[in-house]
Amino acid sequence: MYPRDTIAALSTPSGEGGIGLIRLSGSRALEIARKIFTPRRVSAPLETHRLILGDLHDPRSGLVLDEVLLTYMQAPRTYTREDVVEINCHSGPLVLKKILELLVHEGSRLAEPGEFTLRAFLNGRLDLTRAEGVIDLIQAKSDQALNQATRLLKGELHEKIKAQQEVLLSLLAQLEAAIDFPEEEVEIIEPGSWIRELTEEALDPLDKLIQAYEEGRPYREGVSLVIVGKPNVGKSSLLNRLLREERALVTPVPGTTRDTIEETLLLRGIPFRIIDTAGLHSSADEVEQAGMARTRRKIEEAQLLLFMIDRSTPLDERDRRLYDEIKDRPHWLLLNKTDLPAAVEEGELAAVFPRTLSLALSARTGAGLDRLKNQVGEWFLRDHPRETVPALVPNLRQKIILEKVWAALEEAREEMEKRVSPEFVALFLQQALDELGNLIGKTTPDDVLEQIFSRFCIGK
Ligand SMILES: Nc1nc2c(ncn2[C@@H]2O[C@H](COP(=O)(O)OP(=O)(O)OP(=O)(O)O)[C@@H](O)[C@H]2O)c(=O)[nH]1
Ligand SMILES: [Mg+2]
Known part of the structure; x- marks a missing residue:
């Protein structure tokens, strides 16, 4: 569905500096590196995950552009889960520009903002909440915000959401049994304990997370x-x-x-x-x-x-x-x-x-x-x-979805209390599950993904 061409970008801030890092990701990364890089020790092969000293040259002119340290990282043990090449070069605006031009000429294209992390997400290395942790980490303005971002990045929210999904699936399974065997409804499902489980295992924890958003907000924003x-x-x-x-x-x-x-x-x-x-x-x-x-x-x-x-x-x-x-x-x-x-x-x-x-x-x-x-x-x-100050704080997008999940589950609870039909209750539960899928990126629409990743800087 997604084209996986080879992308290139400067991953450090542009301008004069000690070191600039240029990153390549995609199937042609290694081939491009081989064309433009000569290791200092002639015999050194581009072994994976190894820093190698050498010259970067333009094959068109034969001129050396810079002396660099290059690392080839073979998929899938990389940030994007694709082949990645990182070039540590000198950070001068002109040399950086020339290297990027060369990489494009050799068959990569300039990356969009956040495209490396987008690939990490699309390739299943990160779920959406962890990818969002990456942006939060970069933009953190306080110790608390940094701590919150690290937790997102480590997948704490993801774990919580997965636990919620399991709870909802088990509640749904009980309903489905009742739907399949309507005459035995009374024995199969006990509404009181079903509602208790829904409240304690799903509604209450969701409520806590939603509140954490408000409490953590000043530290974030x-x-x-x-x-x-x-x-x-x-x-x-x-x-x-x-x-x-x-x-x-x-x-x-x-x-x-x-x-x-x-x-x-x-x-x-x-x-x-x-x-x-x-x-x-x-x-x-x-x-x-x-x-x-x-x-x-x-x-x-x-x-x-x-x-x-x-x-x-x-x-x-x-x-x-x-x-x-x-x-x-x-x-x-x-x-x-x-x-x-x-x-x-x-x-x-x-x-x-x-x-x-x-x-x-x-x-x-x-x-x-x-x-x-x-x-x-x-x-x-x-x-x-x-x-x-709560430790795990969802961002605005996540909070809005959590509220939708909560609302759907609240409907489910009310329907269950009325004891009308298990089909109805199941419908709301399914809706909540769909929303949770959006939250972690399983079913997130492309335009939302685009919006999220456009908040990143280029090269991340
Ligand atoms: N003596 C004295 N002068 C001050 C003090 N604070 C500001 N000034 C002077 O007052 C003048 C205006 O200061 P600004 O900080 O530009 O004032 P401002 O409110 O930002 O003005 P606008 O941007 O025009 O709205 C400058 O000449 C400052 O040096 C102070 O505490 N003591
Ligand atoms: Mg002023």
Whole structure:
């Protein structure tokens, strides 16, 4: 069904670096390697799973392109379960490009994102949940996310799903016996214990996994903190300070930041997505307006807004209007520029921002920043104590399917309680089993597979 031509890609980031890894997978990998690679020790054959030093040359010109270490790995003991050749070369943009061109010329084609892992999946080395663990591992932003990804990769979810399938098949078998021998229904199936088994062995564990999704989500996706305020109050300065790098441009000119800037910062092991926004004010400038529209979208998605004012200048209409816009969302007040004399009285603050937690700081000197970081960490941990972080967390796709499975089984339970017909109950059970097949990739439609693997980088 799937064409298994030979694919090639750069598996390390492109650009200048010590080592670049180019990978080939497919039936022609070895043949291509033999054509372009001369081992240093003339007699060295391309033994499987062995690193060999030699020259890579272009047979068309006879020119040597690079001195490389090459490994041939014979199927099926490889990542893709196909013949794989890995070339450790020097990582220079030009040399990498030339080698890839040569590989294409010799009969491979450039791989799509995630195509190596897709082949590992199609060739049965990984089920879909484990393949998804690979992406999660690459994209993990916190220790917990990394741990969750490793568990997916090791197949823990897959094992759980297989166990569920067995439970459902056994429940289904009992029903089928009742369907085949309707007159003996009473003896064959005892609805009470059948329902108990369904609940304890299937519905409850599913419920736990679905909940784990919500509990594990912040560790996987990060918690979004959005810095908002009118222009020039020091939002970008704060972002830079927090990240300890000059990530965003800072100038005395209002309207410097025109787009939202997002970076992840780990505080107490929790990934916070710190988002710097374009200062909100009225502007006729089209670019600024587009930036502000983005700011408003980020405000909507924020888990916590950091509303910033410049305490060294009097409050004005823009501060008040903006505050009105956000005050119904979770927010804190940041009083910036405390290194300068204060121009806003405590009384005025209390009147304009009643019941708002406020923190004074200076993005210029860094004063007050540790306190801000501590408070943010504590704020999160208050609602999400660490003991509740689940170890095995499904991703969104998996969770949606688990919910469908759960819903079908719930229907099955209700039908069973009504004791109408075992055929009906069986139908729902079958539906749940089909969904589980989608979850682990047995029956997943091609477009869904495509979507999953397109999230990978090229070369993985
Ligand atoms: N003295 C003092 N100046 C600051 C402080 N924070 C920022 N500034 C200065 O205020 C000016 C504006 O800072 P930015 O960080 O660009 O402000 P912004 O809120 O991102 O501005 P826009 O992107 O235009 O919305 C710059 O000249 C900063 O150096 C501070 O704590 N103290
Ligand atoms: Mg800015």
